[in-house]
Amino acid sequence: MRIVAPPGTVDALPEEVRTNRFVEAVFMDKCRLFGYSEIHTPVFEYGGLFEKGVGKVTDIIEKELYSFTDKSGARLALRPEGTTSVTRAVLQHGLNRELPAKLCYKITCYRQENPEEGRLREFHQIGAECYGSEDPRSDAEVISLAFEALRAMSVENLTLNINSVGCPRCRVSFENELARYLLPFANRGELCPTCAERLGKNPVRVLDCKEAGCRAVKAGAPKVVDYLCPDCLEHYERVKACLRAMNIPFDEKPGLIRGLDYYNRTVFEFKGGGGGANGTVGGGGRFDALSRRIGGEADLPAVGFAIGEERVVLAMSDGGSGAAAPEKPAAWVVAEDAGAAAGCLLALRSAGVRAEGDVMGLSVEEQLARAAESGARWAVFPEKGGLRIKNLATGEERPASDAAEAVRIINKG
Numbered sequence: 001m002r003i004v005a006p007p008g009t010v011d012a013l014p015e016e017v018r019t020n021r022f023v024e025a026v027f028m029d030k031c032r033l034f035g036y037s038e039i040h041t042p043v044f045e046y047g048g049l050f051e052k053g054v055g056k057v058t059d060i061i062e063k064e065l066y067s068f069t070d071k072s073g074a075r076l077a078l079r080p081e082g083t084t085s086v087t088r089a090v091l092q093h094g095l096n097r098e099l100p101a102k103l104c105y106k107i108t109c110y111r112q113e114n115p116e117e118g119r120l121r122e123f124h125q126i127g128a129e130c131y132g133s134e135d136p137r138s139d140a141e142v143i144s145l146a147f148e149a150l151r152a153m154s155v156e157n158l159t160l161n162i163n164s165v166g167c168p169r170c171r172v173s174f175e176n177e178l179a180r181y182l183l184p185f186a187n188r189g190e191l192c193p194t195c196a197e198r199l200g201k202n203p204v205r206v207l208d209c210k211e212a213g214c215r216a217v218k219a220g221a222p223k224v225v226d227y228l229c230p231d232c233l234e235h236y237e238r239v240k241a242c243l244r245a246m247n248i249p250f251d252e253k254p255g256l257i258r259g260l261d262y263y264n265r266t267v268f269e270f271k272g273g274g275g276g277a278n279g280t281v282g283g284g285g286r287f288d289a290l291s292r293r294i295g296g297e298a299d300l301p302a303v304g305f306a307i308g309e310e311r312v313v314l315a316m317s318d319g320g321s322g323a324a325a326p327e328k329p330a331a332w333v334v335a336e337d338a339g340a341a342a343g344c345l346l347a348l349r350s351a352g353v354r355a356e357g358d359v360m361g362l363s364v365e366e367q368l369a370r371a372a373e374s375g376a377r378w379a380v381f382p383e384k385g386g387l388r389i390k391n392l393a394t395g396e397e398r399p400a401s402d403a404a405e406a407v408r409i410i411n412k413g
């Protein structure tokens with residue numbers, strides 16, 4: 001029997017974890033600078049939450065949601081994304097009483113997709129959401145946060161695509177026009193069965209279908225941005241003006257819509273690395289109606305984004321190797337007597353020194369060889385009445401009366 005993990009999941013080995021931690025640390029540091037506080041939400045929620053939030057007629061819900069019934073009969077689902085859960089938590093805990101509420105997160109997400117490079121069934125997102133403002137400045141602020149973070153992660157060939165998908169009012173005329181355009185293709189059997197089925201329910205979804213036939217149809221389709229009402233148009237212009245003022249380069253993509261139904265007005269995606277279908281390293285937009293979609297009393301203006309950690313690592317200029325240097329121990333404790341070694345290690349570690357010692361039953365000579373291989377600067381020998389400490393780079397040795405003195409020598413370098 002081969003021992004393997006399920007398809008679409010990956011084990012992150014220590015080197016990869018170090019890269020992931022680097023990515024997360026860069027992100028959280030940027031979040032701190034922008035005034036966002038971290039929030040944690042559960043890995044699973046009531047299944048209906050995502051249906052209402054993300055939209056019933058989307059790939060994420062129709063094809064990809066991991067849902068199950070627990071022993072109590074409750075229908076639950078693993079989160080496919082963070083925004084719906086964070087919005088649920090904001091409403092549940094009244095975080096919308098003091099606005100803006102600026103929240104960030106690092107989470108695992110689950111989508112039953114066809115696994116390939118950069119497309120997993122369990123993946124990691126880092127993201128941020130700003131609640132409480134309709135002002136284009138908040139759209140520009142979250143885009144700027146994502147941009148600064150991705151740049152600091154040295155994502156190669158970073159580009160930003162933006163669009164506006166309007167508000168429900170201006171969307172009606174667009175959706176009617178789109179359905180009119182798509183109908184002849186459906187009648188001729190040129191749409192995939194899912195899109196043909198979705199035409200009457202949610203025609204916009206045809207525009208992000210990955211099937212070759214539907215992608216060809218998309219090219220001549222009406223563009224949502226051409227149907228914006230004056231307010232949405234003004235909002236879009238002001239977002240672009242803010243981005244220009246911040247020197248954030250962007251491309252307008254009139255065909256950009258996103259795979260989740262909760263967006264209105266601004267939508268955006270960041271591409272990086274070699275491009276391609278899985279070159280989208282992050283995406284987001286405004287989602288003013290999500291609060292009401294999931295049962296809140298009213299809309300709650302909000303805008304945010306999420307970045308795919310695995311995608312970022314693929315797009316980093318050094319593949320993440322720059323971040324992955326393992327930390328070397330400062331000291332290696334070499335001793336024949338296990339008790340003496342343990343006491344010395346404890347004293348060093350308690351004083352904050354990264355110290356290692358033998359756990360394999362090695363001889364003193366073998367321990368010394370390990371100390372040298374580890375790259376430790378110091379070998380520490382517990383001896384009767386004190387310690388001996390050796391600089392492994394120069395070979396120089398000196399006595400230390402106790403662990404505290406050894407720590408002082410080690411910390412001096």
Ligand code: HAM
Pocket residue numbers: 080081082083084111113118119120121123124125127128129259260280281282283284285286287303304305306307308309310311
């Ligand atoms: P999303 O575009 O579905 O948006 O996902 C955000 C990012 O997660 C993508 O750009 C991609 O980098 C990564 N990602 C998505 N699916 C996969 C996958 N199967 N494997 C690996 N990485 C993946 C959202 O999830 C929204 N909640 C973003 C948002 C936040 N909008 C507003 N606030």
